Amino acid sequence: MSRGFGLWLVSAALGAPGNVQAQVIATDVPDxxxxxxxxxxxxxxxPARIYATNCQxxxxxxxxxxxxxxxxxxxxxYFARVPDGRSYLVQVPNVALNxxxxxxxxxxxxxxxxxxxxxxxxxYFQPYTATEVSTLRSARIDAAALRPRIVAELVAAGQxxxxxxxxxxxxxLH
Numbered sequence: 373m374s375r376g377f378g379l380w381l382v383s384a385a386l387g388a389p390g391n392v393q394a395q396v397i398a399t400d401v402p403d404x405x406x407x408x409x410x411x412x413x414x415x416x417x418x419p420a421r422i423y424a425t426n427c428q429x430x431x432x433x434x435x436x437x438x439x440x441x442x443x444x445x446x447x448x449x450y451f452a453r454v455p456d457g458r459s460y461l462v463q464v465p466n467v468a469l470n471x472x473x474x475x476x477x478x479x480x481x482x483x484x485x486x487x488x489x490x491x492x493x494x495x496y497f498q499p500y501t502a503t504e505v506s507t508l509r510s511a512r513i514d515a516a517a518l519r520p521r522i523v524a525e526l527v528a529a530g531q532x533x534x535x536x537x538x539x540x541x542x543x544x545l546h
Contacts, residue, residue, distance in 0.1 A: 419483035435488035439541035449492030462508035
């Protein structure tokens with residue numbers, strides 16, 4: 373048994389005793405560390421990997437980053453409560469112009485909404501589809517102008533108590 377570092381395979385037992393399924397994934401964590409710490413690694417879903425590659429750098433691994441970047445956690449689901457807000461999530465520039473496929477964008481949006489803001493989603497939420505994303509991505513918007521209108525619509529509809537719920541901190545001028 374080697375204690376050196378490198379690429380190791382870690383297996384995780386899943387299911388009830390007697391019904392063991394092994395999931396083998398590549399990791400740079402040595403097997404001795406996994407055994408001694410009871411570390412269990414699971415593969416990230418495709419939407420989680422796409423988020424990590426394309427979105428996490430600004431929005432953070434928990435959906436929250438610096439004050440100037442809109443937090444996703446506990447907030448993004450409010451936009452799905454009104455049609456213009458649902459469209460807005462697909463039409464913001466870094467989503468609409470992302471080179472990922474329409475299916476991948478739909479999957480990532482659904483993953484983000486369900487992972488970071490499940491409680492804020494309306495009970496009637498329907499997951500995005502690739503067709504919907506394709507249609508919405510073709511529209512170009514002025515996100516800075518549209519966001520306040522959508523927030524006002526959410527307040528007027530009683531979906532959020534005040535605009536502060538979805539406020540973005542102003543960027544400091546240096």
